[in-house]
Amino acid sequence: MAITIALAGNPNCGKTTLFNALTGANQYVGNWPGVTVEKKEGKLKGHKDVAIMDLPGIYSLSPYTLEEVVARNYLIGEHPDAIINIIDGTNLERNLYLSTQIIELGIPVVMAVNMMDVVRKSGDKIDIKALSNALGCEVVEISALKGEGIKEAADKAVAAAKAKKAVARVHKFDDAVEAAIDAVEAKLDDSVAEAQKRFFAIKVLEKDSKIGDQLKVIPDVSAEIKTLEDKFDDDTESIVTSERYAYISSIIGKCLKKAKSGKKLSVSDKIDKIVTNRILALPIFAIVMFLVYYIAMQTVGAAATDWTNDNLFGDGFHLFGMEKNDDGVAYSDDADAYAEAMQIIDGFISYGEENGVEVGDIADAMDAESDEFDPANAAKAADELLTVFDANTTATYLVEDEETLATDETESTYADLQSAVDTYKSYGCEEPDPADYGVFIPSIPDLVSKGLEKANCADWLQGLIVDGIIAGVGAVLGFVPQMLVLFILLAILEYCGYLARVAFIMDRIFRKFGLSGKSFIPMLVGMGCGVPGIMASRTIENEKDRRMTIMTTTFIPCGAKVPFIAMIAGAIFNGSAIISTGAYFIGVITIICSGIILKKTKMFAGDTSPFVMELPAYHWPKVGAVLRSMWERGWSFIKKAGTIILLSTIVVWFTTYFGWVDGSFGMLSEDQMDYSILAKIGNAICWIFKPQGWGNWQATVASVTGLVAKENIVGTMGILYGGGDATVYQTLASKFTEPSGLSFLLFNLLCAPCFAAMGAIKREMNSAKWFWFAIGYQCGLAYLVSLVVYQIGVLITAGTFGVGTVVAFLIIAFFLYMLFRPNKNAQFAKIKTN
Ligand SMILES: Nc1nc2c(ncn2[C@@H]2O[C@H](COP(=O)(O)OP(=O)(O)OP(=O)(O)O)[C@@H](O)[C@H]2O)c(=O)[nH]1
Numbered sequence: 165m166a167i168t169i170a171l172a173g174n175p176n177c178g179k180t181t182l183f184n185a186l187t188g189a190n191q192y193v194g195n196w197p198g199v200t201v202e203k204k205e206g207k208l209k210g211h212k213d214v215a216i217m218d219l220p221g222i223y224s225l226s227p228y229t230l231e232e233v234v235a236r237n238y239l240i241g242e243h244p245d246a247i248i249n250i251i252d253g254t255n256l257e258r259n260l261y262l263s264t265q266i267i268e269l270g271i272p273v274v275m276a277v278n279m280m281d282v283v284r285k286s287g288d289k290i291d292i293k294a295l296s297n298a299l300g301c302e303v304v305e306i307s308a309l310k311g312e313g314i315k316e317a318a319d320k321a322v323a324a325a326k327a328k329k330a331v332a333r334v335h336k337f338d339d340a341v342e343a344a345i346d347a348v349e350a351k352l353d354d355s356v357a358e359a360q361k362r363f364f365a366i367k368v369l370e371k372d373s374k375i376g377d378q379l380k381v382i383p384d385v386s387a388e389i390k391t392l393e394d395k396f397d398d399d400t401e402s403i404v405t406s407e408r409y410a411y412i413s414s415i416i417g418k419c420l421k422k423a424k425s426g427k428k429l430s431v432s433d434k435i436d437k438i439v440t441n442r443i444l445a446l447p448i449f450a451i452v453m454f455l456v457y458y459i460a461m462q463t464v465g466a467a468a469t470d471w472t473n474d475n476l477f478g479d480g481f482h483l484f485g486m487e488k489n490d491d492g493v494a495y496s497d498d499a500d501a502y503a504e505a506m507q508i509i510d511g512f513i514s515y516g517e518e519n520g521v522e523v524g525d526i527a528d529a530m531d532a533e534s535d536e537f538d539p540a541n542a543a544k545a546a547d548e549l550l551t552v553f554d555a556n557t558t559a560t561y562l563v564e565d566e567e568t569l570a571t572d573e574t575e576s577t578y579a580d581l582q583s584a585v586d587t588y589k590s591y592g593c594e595e596p597d598p599a600d601y602g603v604f605i606p607s608i609p610d611l612v613s614k615g616l617e618k619a620n621c622a623d624w625l626q627g628l629i630v631d632g633i634i635a636g637v638g639a640v641l642g643f644v645p646q647m648l649v650l651f652i653l654l655a656i657l658e659y660c661g662y663l664a665r666v667a668f669i670m671d672r673i674f675r676k677f678g679l680s681g682k683s684f685i686p687m688l689v690g691m692g693c694g695v696p697g698i699m700a701s702r703t704i705e706n707e708k709d710r711r712m713t714i715m716t717t718t719f720i721p722c723g724a725k726v727p728f729i730a731m732i733a734g735a736i737f738n739g740s741a742i743i744s745t746g747a748y749f750i751g752v753i754t755i756i757c758s759g760i761i762l763k764k765t766k767m768f769a770g771d772t773s774p775f776v777m778e779l780p781a782y783h784w785p786k787v788g789a790v791l792r793s794m795w796e797r798g799w800s801f802i803k804k805a806g807t808i809i810l811l812s813t814i815v816v817w818f819t820t821y822f823g824w825v826d827g828s829f830g831m832l833s834e835d836q837m838d839y840s841i842l843a844k845i846g847n848a849i850c851w852i853f854k855p856q857g858w859g860n861w862q863a864t865v866a867s868v869t870g871l872v873a874k875e876n877i878v879g880t881m882g883i884l885y886g887g888g889d890a891t892v893y894q895t896l897a898s899k900f901t902e903p904s905g906l907s908f909l910l911f912n913l914l915c916a917p918c919f920a921a922m923g924a925i926k927r928e929m930n931s932a933k934w935f936w937f938a939i940g941y942q943c944g945l946a947y948l949v950s951l952v953v954y955q956i957g958v959l960i961t962a963g964t965f966g967v968g969t970v971v972a973f974l975i976i977a978f979f980l981y982m983l984f985r986p987n988k989n990a991q992f993a994k995i996k997t998n
């Protein structure tokens with residue numbers, strides 16, 4: 165016989181931790197209330213026929229928010245065989261409120277008092293026997309985190325389910341209340357099971373608005389309600405609530421012995437005094453986020469990512485950094501000396517070409533790439549070069565900077581040429597081979613292309629693999645080290661409980677603007693991925709607020725947006741951590757401004773949901789949990805690279821390297837990309853982004869592929885700007901200016917999220933109209949913001965003034981009007997001030 169056991173309890177009491185421990189699952193656990201918003205089923209380890217159901221946390225069986233409805237509907241409608249009611253032992257009194265309701269459901273219950281490790285440490289004593297007697301069900305002490313007592317709890321629940329023995333009610337409410345309940349029970353029809361009658365009777369008495377969904381017929385009980393309300397001079401819901409609290413206080417004295425802690429502040433309280441301090445909170449938050457980004461983007465993470473990009477996907481590297489040859493000279497020194505000599509020689513050749521000196525044959529003989537290259541001939545040619553120039557020649561020529569691709573005029577004397585030729589010949593007229601300097605590991609693209617060449621692979625396939633897949637997927641994978649560092653740091657902040665404080669701090673700010681602090685939890689979750697972020701909006705009871713949160717949550721950079729932010733910051737802004745941290749603050753500011761503007765429209769007007777959130781105690785993050793969270797997020801990033809991004813890069817590569825030249829369709833060479841299919845598509849739509857300063861087909865196409873998955877922006881750039889001599893970063897730096905780079909970044913940060921997140925928006929909005937409204941709002945806002953940033957940017961940096969500037973100022977004026985216009989819908993506020 166299959167058995168289902170539901171885990172029910174208050175938010176943040178450890179249900180999911182217990183679920184993971186019992187089933188071996190890996191569900192998301194976070195140190196704040198409202199982490200789980202959907203029910204989740206798993207199999208009890210070692211029992212194939214026992215299913216465990218993790219539920220969202222609830223404070224009572226009178227649900228206010230969507231995820232509470234999920235939990236209640238499950239408990240009432242699906243009727244699990246047993247419930248493990250998890251109670252946070254550090255907060256017994258409040259947690260028991262739900263328990264008094266759960267034992268009325270007519271389902272076998274086992275109470276699991278969790279967090280016993282913390283309870284013991286604090287010195288409190290819980291009398292399990294007394295508690296069990298008072299509640300009429302089995303009680304076990306557990307620590308879900310440490311795995312203590314969990315097997316016992318599960319076994320007891322299985323036994324209770326098999327015995328099918330519902331909780332024998334020990335306690336009675338006030339006689340008048342009991343009489344009313346009995347009377348209502350008698351009025352319920354037979355479709356209500358006997359064991360559930362008490363629960364439904366109380367709910368009907370309480371005038372619960374949503375209970376109609378569960379009952380076929382709601383009996384008329386106005387007489388009973390009136391009698392009770394007259395007697396207690398209160399409404400029935402409050403009467404029942406205070407009866408429950410009276411019951412709890414009657415048992416709590418018998419079951420709980422608090423350690424004499426006096427009035428000393430706990431460590432958590434002391435930390436909170438500082439980090440949630442009215443004045444310090446925000447600067448501390450800014451510093452913490454800056455440090456997170458500084459470490460991930462500029463120091464540790466960046467070093468690892470640079471190494472990966474430069475070596476693994478770039479030029480290759482020497483094992484363990486040992487790169488000395490037999491004479492003890494470092495490879496990099498030799499390579500630099502050779503490159504410097506070549507620069508002067510090439511300079512003289514191009515100077516000669518321009519000034520009518522016959523250097524063509526010399527250049528050919530020295531061309532190491534050519535098939536007929538022979539070092540002996542090259543040496544002779546080099547000597548000849550010395551003879552064709554006059555000893556007092558000073559050559560001027562252009563040199564391209566490797567980083568910025570900017571060209572610079574340089575001068576070299578004949579003496580420079582002489583020593584350059586000597587150096588050139590001393591290396592045997594060929595670039596020093598890194599393999600002569602220790603164990604050299606070629607880069608992945610080099611290795612693969614050599615292998616493919618050896619295997620006589622067709623050109624197009626080689627192109628697909630090297631220029632398509634490796635360039636695209638490699639560009640994304642190059643960010644894995646940075647992402648892992650970032651994920652570790654965010655996981656630490658989350659597990660220790662700091663992120664819950666951030667929600668609290670932000671609530672103070674949000675509230676000033678008429679927004680609910682509850683909107684901040686989805687944003688916190690959205691820092692990992694927008695999909696669960698959007699789902700986390702279920703904790704908001706007010707429908708208008710919830711819609712608004714769904715619309716704005718993805719403004720926060722999710723993990724997938726990080727690589728492209730890092731790429732733009734790295735290529736155009738010198739890797740500045742201010743750009744990466746700034747992306748978060750821009751996300752938050754956009755959410756706040758959107759909130760203010762939208763709240764003033766009829767569609768979203770109304771009171772904001774109250775924000776009640778307990779601050780969980782600080783925990784030391786567990787190394788295992790942090791690493792697991794890092795790995796999970798990192799792995800999903802890698803998995804995506806292997807599936808959707810791989811597919812996208814193949815499509816991008818094909819459409820980039822195939823196209824029509826002179827009327828015939830075929831494969832294109834690197835300098836013909838402007839004729840490609842992709843260029844055609846991009847060119848057809850890129851005018852849209854002219855006012856943003858990056859209206860070229862490459863950037864446009866990258867933004868479009870970003871809608872499939874945001875990592876694609878980097879992958880697509882890798883293909884479109886890769887190839888050729890310069891690195892992707894160098895090409896990017898040459899194609900974007902600071903204003904256009906910033907505008908590109910902002911557009912892609914704020915516009916519609918990836919398909920997966922759009923799907924989540926569709927699901928949560930549950931309405932095509934609202935879905936399109938959300939997507940339209942995001943794209944429209946992104947378009948305007950990026951336009952303004954570019955136009956004002958060029959006005960400041962280059963003094964360019966034109967139609968675009970005027971439009972930008974008009975947009976700003978409109979925006980300011982929307983932001984500061986009086987709120988017509990907030991009449992109550994006006995009345996108050998009068
Ligand atoms: N010290 C200690 N911490 C625990 C224990 N069980 C859970 N926690 C921590 O409590 C926090 C909340 O755990 P979750 O399992 O996410 O709680 P939940 O009940 O599923 O929360 P919601 O899904 O929000 O309702 C996490 O930080 C856990 O690590 C325990 O036995 N001891």
Ligand SMILES: [Mg+2]
Nearest residue numbers: 179180199200
């Ligand atoms: Mg949970």
